[in-house]
Amino acid sequence: MKDRTSLLKEIDEISFTLNDLTLYLDTHPDCPEAVSYFNAMAPRRAALLKEYAEAFGPLTVDCIQQNGGLTDHFTWTDGPAPWEGGIL
């Protein structure tokens, strides 16, 4: 299994790629290559977020829902907070 830091790094990288790609798509909404790249990258990001949430807890509130919702308690605070080394 990937460790927390490298999984988070991958999420940062793919998130940046998607963010930069959306800037391009803003001005080129019909570019087929960019649309296809978006469709390749967006599910990869979603899968990484899911993988992270399963192993280390949700990164966003949306991740809670995508990983089956809450069971018996609020999982948001399960992991360490950023100032406790949660986000490295």
Add this chain to the structure above:
Amino acid sequence: MSPVRNEIKPPPGGCALTLAMASVPPQPYVTPYEPDEALKRGTIFENLCFPFHIGGDAT
């Protein structure tokens, strides 16, 4: 009718500003960098990668 003004009054203490025309070509799509490389370079597109070497090479 007021005359055409190409000089914009500078803000107090600032430089005089002049109107200009910008010409920006459409950005062609090029194959993006892999995500790890893109984050290092600050862009996914090679044709927008303008590394500034002052202070060292970031990549």
